[in-house]
Structure formats: C-alpha cells, structure tokens
Amino acid sequence: MGRFANHQPDTSLIVPTGRDGGLPDPAAGEAPVRPSQTGPLGRGVPVSDVLSASSLAGAQLVAGASGLNRIVLRLNVMEVPDIVPWTKPNELLLTTGYPLREIPEQLADLVAQLHARRLAAVGIKLGRYLDRLPPEMLEAADRVGLPVIRLPDDVAFDDIINQVLTDVLNRQAAVLARSEEAHRALVDVVLAGGGLDAITDQLSQILDGTALITSPGGQVLAQSPPPEADWPPGGPDLWDPDGRLRVERLKHGAGVLDERGAPVAVVPVLAGSLDHGRIVLIAGGSPLEDSDVHVLERAAATAALVITKELAVSAVESKYRGDFLHDLLAGRVDDSEHAVRHCASLGWDIDRPLIVLVAQLEPGAAPEPSPRDLRSAHERFATAWRRAVGERDPRAAVVGYSQELVVVMGAPTGEPPGEAVRKMVARLPGDGRTRRPFSTGISRIVTEPALLPQAYQQARRAATVGHRMHGPGSVEDFDSLGVYRLLSLVPDPTELTDFMRETLRDLAFGDDAETVDLRTTLQILLDTNNVAETARIMHFHYNTLRYRLAKLERLLGPFTTDPHLRLNLMLALQIQRMRGL
Structure with missing residues (x-):
C-alpha cells in the first residue's frame, strides 16, 4: 500500500507564465492562470473530505483553513x-504530542519546515502531553495554509489510517475505472473511422465542456461546439487575434483561467519523441476533477x-500528388485537357x-535534426500552408518538396496577389521548432495550364x-x-560581385559612416539627376553637396556627364x- 501511494504520475498543475517565463505580473496586464489546488494531481483525497470521515467525527480545524484543498495520499x-x-509530500501527519512536549517554542518553525516538505495536514491529540498549541504555531499554520486538526481523544490512529487509506484507494479505483470507460468510448470512435473532430465531440460529452485539439504552436485543429456565450474564455491574454490558443501559457494539468474562473485542463499529444499538439478541455463551469486529466491523457493517446x-495516409497521397504537380510544372504534361481533368480528380482546379x-526553405539556418524530426517539420510546414491557403481557396494545389513548397491557386480578386499572399504568410504559425525560415515568391497571373511551367x-x-x-x-512579387x-x-x-567592386571601387564595401554616407549621396544623385534637389532631400547646403559631388567624381569618374558610367x-x-553575393 505504501509503495502504491509513493509512485504517482508526475502531473504538475498549470503554472502561470509571464513575459520572461516567470510568474505573470498583474500590474503589467498579464492574466494569471491559477492552480485549482495545491500539491500534485494524484489520486488522493482533499483534507476537507478527510475531515468528513466518520473516524474523525468531533475533530476540530484549529488553523490553516486556506489549505483544506491540499491532497492526502498517505499517512x-x-x-x-x-x-x-521522515515526512513525504501529501502526508497526513498524526501525533499524540509526545515528541513535541519539550519543544513548544519551536512549533512555529516546525510548521514552516513541514510546509516546505509539502505536508498535507497535521492531526494532534491534546490533553495528555500537550494541553494547548502555542499561538505562534497557529499563526504560522494560518500564514502558510497548513491545516492543523485537533483529533478527538477517543479515536485510535489505526482507525483513521484504515479509513483514510480506504478512501484514497477508492478514489484511485474510481479514477482508473472512469478513465478506462472513456478510453473504450474513444477507441470505438476511432475504429468507426472518426477523426479529430469526432474525438473532441466525444470528449465534450464525457467531460461536459468544450474540447479542443491544437497544433504544437496553438492552431486549433478540431473543436467541439462551444457555448453560445462567453467564448472564448481568457480573452486576448490566452488567444491571438487569428484564433491561435497561446498554449505556451498552459502546462500539463488542471487549473483556472482568468478572474471568471473557467476551469481548464491541458495534456500534450505525443507519439514517441514527436509532439503533435495539445488537447485542451475548458469546462462549462463545474470544477475539474483528477479523473478529467486522466481521461484527457487517454484521449491524447x-x-x-x-x-x-x-x-x-497523407504521405502516400502527397507523394502521388507531388509527382504529378512536378511533371506539370516541368512541362512534361502535353495534354492540357487531361491535366485539367486529372487535377480535378485530385481536388485541384487549374481551369x-x-x-x-x-x-x-532557408538552407542551413539551424542545426539539422534527425531525419525523422526533419521529415515531421516539413510535413507540419506543408500542413500549415494547406490550412492557410485552404481558407482562401479550397481548390488550390499545395505540395511540399525537400527544400521548397509549391502552391497553385486561383488569382485573388479585389486585391493585388502580393497583398493576398502576405496575409496568408502572416497566418502561418511562427513556431521555429516546426519549420525553418523561408522566402516566398509570387508569379504573374496565368490564364491557361500550359503557362504554369513559366509561372x-x-x-x-x-x-x-x-x-x-x-x-x-x-515575400516578393515577380512583377515588382x-x-x-x-x-x-x-x-x-x-x-556580379566583381562588377560591383570594379564600378564602385572604394565604395563597394565598408560599413563606416563616411562610406555609407557617400553611397547614400550617390544613390540620391543618380535617382534625382539634380544637385539642388539632392541637397534639399539630404538637408545639405548647396555648396556642401557640390563638394561631395566633386569627391565622388574623383573616386568614380565623371558620372554627371557620362551616361554609360x-x-x-x-x-x-x-x-x-542584394544579399548573398
């Protein structure tokens, strides 16, 4: 029994994080995500429930009332x-007061030490060895929220131990039974062909709340129907304007969101070493129980x-789609009508x-991960693009290759193509763990499939x-x-580098202030072809600019009279x- 109680899963509470990774600062506008209880989320019994046990009938709470939600796992x-x-976290410590009779003046320090050991509560019998508890001890217990319970004189410790440990074991059994039942229901959903949407819908029925599955960066992949009012909870402190959930503010476990007290639980979706995202449950108002977290863990699996x-499945389909699009863009598909029909069968509209x-993709921007992780990063990158493009054009083709991603989509209407693409790029997740940096190019508008290789x-x-x-x-447009x-x-x-060096001479390189200033003066002179206008733009006196012009011609030659120069x-x-030369 002791071994079972000591081996609990490491499921820490949701912990608030501020801008610097520490606790949020309310004065700076950082909304806290407060834990719903102290201690680990074990399958234990709160101190408040322990006090209602029949073996503790007549017990009195004399201090530390703010800690009644501490969890008891052992005695x-x-x-x-x-x-x-000899104490361990989440213990209910029972004593007759005999070891304390000689050190009443040290009991306040003892409370602080027991609190530091994360004790759940202390139960003391008075009358035989201690007549009263020092006020300093009670004040210390109130200060740290460590419950101090006066036990009835006629109760035996073994009765308390038996009953409380029985309640703990019953709680653990109930949690496991509920988790197993939920697991069977979720497996049935998957065996019936259901996807992520079916899982979130089933979760919302089991746990009575709104369930979400997000990507590692917080993009919502699936969600059960939210309530009509007060959604989404947490406000801008928890949600980006584009609907991304700020999962970096949440950690594994159950807690409470913002001042409205919306209960929330978060569990990562892991497959081996790969992080596929998060499962989030935002309850409808009722407090979350320990078993809810375990149900979410089963749902995450x-x-x-x-x-x-x-x-x-996507990898196989993507390989087939990618090969055909590669042939189409390389000009290997001669029959345009066949290309249109075949693309339509793939869900693409190129007519x-x-x-x-x-x-x-930027080559060598970061250390190369293992091949497995790199492949996953490419898949996530392509998935993010498919989601962003699909919101604008569901019939577009999006295919990822080893070092680039290609999109063939309908020409935007009502705005320039460059502006539309910049909006899509802005909606892509910026999580550097899932993709490397990239640069985007945009072709001219083409009106027939035969022009796609050129585009x-x-x-x-x-x-x-x-x-x-x-x-x-x-993000660059070809026309620009x-x-x-x-x-x-x-x-x-x-x-190009040699031509630049031979033409600009001493001005080709150098980042010192004088060289940069002379290059700027030369650029404006060439743009305006007017000394007076250049002096006005640069806020120089006319004679000062004439002096600079003479210096530039000594360095570069008579460019004011030589159009070829x-x-x-x-x-x-x-x-x-141009960079990269």
Whole structure:
C-alpha cells in the first residue's frame, strides 16, 4: 500500500507564465492562470473530505483553513522530535504530542519546515502531553495554509489510517475505472473511422465542456461546439487575434483561467519523441476533477494514433500528388485537357486564372535534426500552408518538396496577389521548432495550364531574389522585381560581385559612416539627376553637396556627364543591395 501511494504520475498543475517565463505580473496586464489546488494531481483525497470521515467525527480545524484543498495520499505517525526528514509530500501527519512536549517554542518553525516538505495536514491529540498549541504555531499554520486538526481523544490512529487509506484507494479505483470507460468510448470512435473532430465531440460529452485539439504552436485543429456565450474564455491574454490558443501559457494539468474562473485542463499529444499538439478541455463551469486529466491523457493517446494514421495516409497521397504537380510544372504534361481533368480528380482546379507561389526553405539556418524530426517539420510546414491557403481557396494545389513548397491557386480578386499572399504568410504559425525560415515568391497571373511551367520559374526567381534582397521571410512579387529580375539571371554571383567592386571601387564595401554616407549621396544623385534637389532631400547646403559631388567624381569618374558610367553605377548600387553575393 505504501509503495502504491509513493509512485504517482508526475502531473504538475498549470503554472502561470509571464513575459520572461516567470510568474505573470498583474500590474503589467498579464492574466494569471491559477492552480485549482495545491500539491500534485494524484489520486488522493482533499483534507476537507478527510475531515468528513466518520473516524474523525468531533475533530476540530484549529488553523490553516486556506489549505483544506491540499491532497492526502498517505499517512504517517510522529513518534520522534526530528520527524521532518521522515515526512513525504501529501502526508497526513498524526501525533499524540509526545515528541513535541519539550519543544513548544519551536512549533512555529516546525510548521514552516513541514510546509516546505509539502505536508498535507497535521492531526494532534491534546490533553495528555500537550494541553494547548502555542499561538505562534497557529499563526504560522494560518500564514502558510497548513491545516492543523485537533483529533478527538477517543479515536485510535489505526482507525483513521484504515479509513483514510480506504478512501484514497477508492478514489484511485474510481479514477482508473472512469478513465478506462472513456478510453473504450474513444477507441470505438476511432475504429468507426472518426477523426479529430469526432474525438473532441466525444470528449465534450464525457467531460461536459468544450474540447479542443491544437497544433504544437496553438492552431486549433478540431473543436467541439462551444457555448453560445462567453467564448472564448481568457480573452486576448490566452488567444491571438487569428484564433491561435497561446498554449505556451498552459502546462500539463488542471487549473483556472482568468478572474471568471473557467476551469481548464491541458495534456500534450505525443507519439514517441514527436509532439503533435495539445488537447485542451475548458469546462462549462463545474470544477475539474483528477479523473478529467486522466481521461484527457487517454484521449491524447487516441488523438496521437489518429494523427499518425493521417500523416501516413497523407504521405502516400502527397507523394502521388507531388509527382504529378512536378511533371506539370516541368512541362512534361502535353495534354492540357487531361491535366485539367486529372487535377480535378485530385481536388485541384487549374481551369481558371492562376498564380504560382514558391516558399523556399532557408538552407542551413539551424542545426539539422534527425531525419525523422526533419521529415515531421516539413510535413507540419506543408500542413500549415494547406490550412492557410485552404481558407482562401479550397481548390488550390499545395505540395511540399525537400527544400521548397509549391502552391497553385486561383488569382485573388479585389486585391493585388502580393497583398493576398502576405496575409496568408502572416497566418502561418511562427513556431521555429516546426519549420525553418523561408522566402516566398509570387508569379504573374496565368490564364491557361500550359503557362504554369513559366509561372513556376517566375515564382522561384522571385523567391530567390527576395531572399538576396531582404533575407529570410521575404515575400516578393515577380512583377515588382524590376532590374533585379535581370540580375538574378546571372548564374555566377562572383560576376556580379566583381562588377560591383570594379564600378564602385572604394565604395563597394565598408560599413563606416563616411562610406555609407557617400553611397547614400550617390544613390540620391543618380535617382534625382539634380544637385539642388539632392541637397534639399539630404538637408545639405548647396555648396556642401557640390563638394561631395566633386569627391565622388574623383573616386568614380565623371558620372554627371557620362551616361554609360551613370548606368553602371546604378546597376552596381542595386547589386550592392542584394544579399548573398
């Protein structure tokens, strides 16, 4: 019995986290997520329930009333003064007061030590060895919330131990039985072909609340019907404007959200070393019990099976879809009508005005994980894109390859393609654990399937130039590339670097203030082709700018009178702006 009580699962409470990872600061507007009880979520009995046992009829709570929700998992008897090293968390400590008779002045310190050991409560018999408890001890117990119970004179310790441990074992058996029943119901749902939506619906019936399954980053994958009012709970402190649940504020266990006291429980969805997301239960108002967390743990295992199955099926389908789209974009499909029909069978519509997007993954941006984890990251990256694109165009094609992701979707109406794509990219989860940085390129609008290979090359070129210009995270439209489109066609970046060095000379490199200032002056002079206008833009005196102009011509040559040199300088400055050379 003692061994069983000592081996409890490590299920810590939901702990509030502030901006720096510590406790939230209400003064800074950080809403706390408060625990619903102290101590671990074991299958124990609260002190308040222990006091209602028949063996404790006539017992009096003399201090520590704020700790009545502490959990009792085991009992101990105090027979020696140095009991502290022998105590364990969540114990009900029983004593006749004999070991305390010689040290009444130290009882306040003893309370602090027992609280530090996470004791559940102390039960003391008075009259034989101790006539009264010192006020300092009672004040200390009230201060830390450690219940101190005066036991009836005629009760035997073995009666208390037997009854309380029986209640603990009954509670544990009830938790396991309820968890097993819920597991059978969830397995039946999966065997009947149900997915994540069916799991959340079943959970909401079993646990009487709103159940959600999210990605590791907090994007909602499935959700049971929420209540009509007061949804979502927690407000902006728990939900992003785009509907992402801030799972980083929640940890495994049960707790309470915000001042309205909405009970919540969270459990991770794990399959081996892979983190597939979270299962969240937001109860309808009734307090959550220990067994609710264990039901969620069973549901998490079931959800992991469903997600793993879906990933396996998706991998096969994606391989087939990816091969066909690759042939289509490479120009290997000659019959456009056949391509339209075949894409329709795959759920894609290419018989309309289209654009092609290419999201190129950043190579070597982070240490390479194991092949298994890397494959999972690519799958999650593609899934995030499918979700974002699907909200705008359900008939779009989204296929992920080893170093890029390709989207063939309908041309947006009512807004430029670049603006529409930037909105989609903004909705992608920003969790660096699930994807590496990427750059996105957008093609021109094409009106027939035969032009898709050309659009694909345009999108790739836009992504490459955008990365060179702005680094990872750029979103570039092919039509907005201008001269950079021509520069990107040079296969060897060394040629561009040499041209820039030969043209700009001492201004080609260097980040010191004088060099940067001269490059800026040269750029504005070339843009305006007017000394007076350049002086006005740069807030210089006209004579000061004439001095700078003379210095630039000494460095670079007579570009004010030589149109060919002016063109070379303008190209060299554009190359200088391109990154990755």
